[in-house]
Amino acid sequence: MKRKFVLVLLFCVTIFSIYFATSIESSVYYESALKSTIPLNFFGMHIHRATTTTPWPKITFGSWRLWQADITWAYLEPEKGKWNFATLDKYVELAEKNEVEILLVLGQTPTWASARPTEKAVYGKGFGAEPKNIEDWRNYVRTVAERYKGKIRYYEIWNEMHLKMFYTGTVEKMVELSREAYKIIKDVDSSNVVVSPSSGGQNVGLSVLEEFLEKGGGSWADILSYHFYVNPEPPEAMVELIEGVKNIIAGHNLENKPLWNTEAGWFKPKPFPSDRLGAAYVARSYILNWARGVRRFYWYAWDNIQFMSLHTVEPDFKTLKPAAIAYEEVRKWLVGAKMTYCQSDSQKTWTCKLTRDGDYTAYVIWNPNEQLNFQIPQDWQVKEVRDLEGASQKFHDAKSVEIGPLPLLLEDVVS
Known part of the structure; x- marks a missing residue:
């Protein structure tokens, strides 16, 4: 009986120690954020059609995530060895002109290189699969990194690996793709920064992140990425989700790597009754993300009015809505300040x-x-x-x- 009691006591102490240690470790993000001056590049944005129908936004931000902008692998190399950099070149010129940093999302395998070329995907057949030949992936990553050396410094390995609409391979394969891309990107320019493939949301995304880190994926990233979508809940729900992600990260001794929110917003159906309350969601999201240790937040999205419910502009893509005005105003409040x-x-x-x-x-x-x-x-x-x-x-x-x-x-x- 005494031996059983001792075993139970040891078990309880062990569980408490793990929980306490994880809580202490996860607080590193919060404490470090409080010591830092809020930089302009904390304010990120998605713009899908900046070279065609969308004028450059009349607000200020410091970083631009290129996604759903016709610049993934399938668009850059639609046929083996035949490259099309026209659109991405224009984006790079725009970024330089407007003094914003580009975060380029890699991935989306072209049909010719896909391990499952007939598999349906949201953007084209085979796009969600890993490449059949790893050499094709290596060549793609190196070609892009070398062409934009000194112009694009931030690379995110893949978008939303937890969703089958974007990725249908295994986590083990994603770790392999991350490892190969990391080595090449750093070989081209050691100052380049590699962002982990994103996961997101409140359920399956957490388990996929856990598995990715468990299998060593965190070793092949300088920045850890998550999409803190909490739709239809308000921004305050992000706090618990951020803490959950930080606990997972700390559990793998990676708490000193910065955490970025590389995509979040509110999609349809609309969870708030007015544009003014939508503006409040924008402001509260940015304040709370910084407060809980997130170092960058890329708003989704400037010009996606079909899928998202929280719009920053009118259908003309020029006229600012309250959400955009709030984005600009809270940027003025925060950038250059410290949040104690x-x-x-x-x-x-x-x-x-x-x-x-x-x-x-x-x-x-x-x-x-x-x-x-x-x-x-x-x-x-x-x-x-x-x-x-x-x-x-x-x-x-x-x-x-x-x-x-x-x-x-x-x-x-x-x-």
Whole structure:
């Protein structure tokens, strides 16, 4: 009986130790984010048709993920040895002109190179399969990396390996593709940065990420990628998902590798009743991603109005909607600042403190569930309040402010 008790006690201690250690390790992302100045490239974007129907966005961002833009392997090498770089060359020129960094998504095997060339896929037959001959993959990766040496530094191995519509191979094969691509990309230019193939969502994506890391995939990436889709839930649901991903990463001793959200947004059906609340989703998403240690967030998408419900522009792809204005405004709030804390209270009111050089202090506040009267702490010394439309209001000894789902910025200086 005594031996059984000791065994049970040891088991409980072991489980607690693993949980505690994982929790401590996963906090590395959060703590390191709080020490860092928020850079412009944290604000990423997807633009699908920047060389045809979509004018360059009238907002500022620092990084651009090329996906669904006719530049994957199947488009670049539609026939063996016959290359078509015209579109990608134009994207590179646009990126240089507008001073944004490109993240190029690799993969999508052309039919001629596919291990299963008759298999149906969302973009073309065989596109979701791994290549039949690994040498074709190596040649593709090297050709692209050499052509764009010094122009494209960031490469993501594959898009959403957890979804059969994008990838139908095994995790073991994805690890192999990652390993071969990593070696080549680094051989071409050691300063290049390799981003792991993305997984995403709240269910199967986590298990695929776990398996990928378990099989050694993390060794072949400088950055770990995940798509933090929580549709139809609000942005606050991202917090739990991010923590879940961080725990998986920490469980494989990879917590010192940066974590990027390389794609997220809200697809149809529309989970919010108005464009103004959609704008709030954009702002809260960026604030919470940074607060929980995500180092880049590529919004999906600027010009996808068919699939997504949270639109940044009108159908003319020129006129800004509230979501785009909020993106621009929260970018102004965050870039160049440090976030010293971000937390919610018992009423679900979120408070995030920002600081800048020169004794600047500000607080971002919101409540996702209700309108309420927020009592301003006396030591905040608020002098001005800004909203997501860029409007500001001076404060004179005000002791409270009405808050709700749309974040407000409370500053201790007057612009």
